[in-house]
Amino acid sequence: MKTPFRLLAALLTFxxxxxxxxxxxxxxxxxxxxFDLKAAxxxxxxxxxxxxxNDAIVNADRETSPWIIDKNVTIDGNGRIVSVRMMxxxxxxxxxxxxxxxxxxxxxxxxxxxxxGHSLTLDSVTANAHSINIFGGSLQKASYENYxxxx
Numbered sequence: 306m307k308t309p310f311r312l313l314a315a316l317l318t319f320x321x322x323x324x325x326x327x328x329x330x331x332x333x334x335x336x337x338x339x340f341d342l343k344a345a346x347x348x349x350x351x352x353x354x355x356x357x358x359n360d361a362i363v364n365a366d367r368e369t370s371p372w373i374i375d376k377n378v379t380i381d382g383n384g385r386i387v388s389v390r391m392m393x394x395x396x397x398x399x400x401x402x403x404x405x406x407x408x409x410x411x412x413x414x415x416x417x418x419x420x421x422g423h424s425l426t427l428d429s430v431t432a433n434a435h436s437i438n439i440f441g442g443s444l445q446k447a448s449y450e451n452y453x454x455x456x
Contacts, residue, residue: 342387346378351398354379357405360386371395371415371444373456379403382430395444396423397456403428409437419444421456 339362345355355378363372372389375397380387382405389408393415400423407430409416417438418425425439444455 339388340385342380343372346374346376346380349376349378351376352378354381356381357383357385357387361388363387363389364391370450371419373397374400375456380405382406393417393419393444395419395455396421396425399424399426401426401428402430404430406431406433407437408432408434410435 338359340357340359341363342355342357342361343363349355353376357380361382370391371393372391373395377399379401381403384404386406386408387402388410390410393409394417396419403426409418409432416435417440419440419442421443427439446455
């Protein structure tokens with residue numbers, strides 16, 4: 306008679322624990338309420354589309370290197386603000402940004418998207434807060450920069 310109750314208790318414990326763990330889709334939400342776009346791109350499959358459900362931020366805590374995007378992705382801002390707090394964006398794949406207000410807000414320098422020999426598509430993208438420079442070539446690190454590798 307105790308076996309069904311133990312089984313029910315174990316099942317109930319599992320269900321409560323499973324409900325407390327956030328799903329993969331919700332894991333992209335940063336603690337500040339912003340969508341963690343860098344994490345979403347890292348988890349995305351090559352060739353996929355990421356559609357924002359909230360304003361997004363990329364590395365609010367680290368401005369020391371560019372954001373290197375190494376997957377062919379489309380990022381649909383869905384009319385949201387995307388704030389990149391790194392030293393620009395460096396492409397190591399073909400990337401499309403669309404339907405967003407893109408803000409490159411690094412205090413240390415590069416407000417640029419560097420295509421690095423890849424395809425960059427900007428579809429209905431504005432830069433309302435700061436200007437953005439677009440470069441078709443690659444990036445050459447300064448002599449004092451030793452914290453990332455240029456693809």
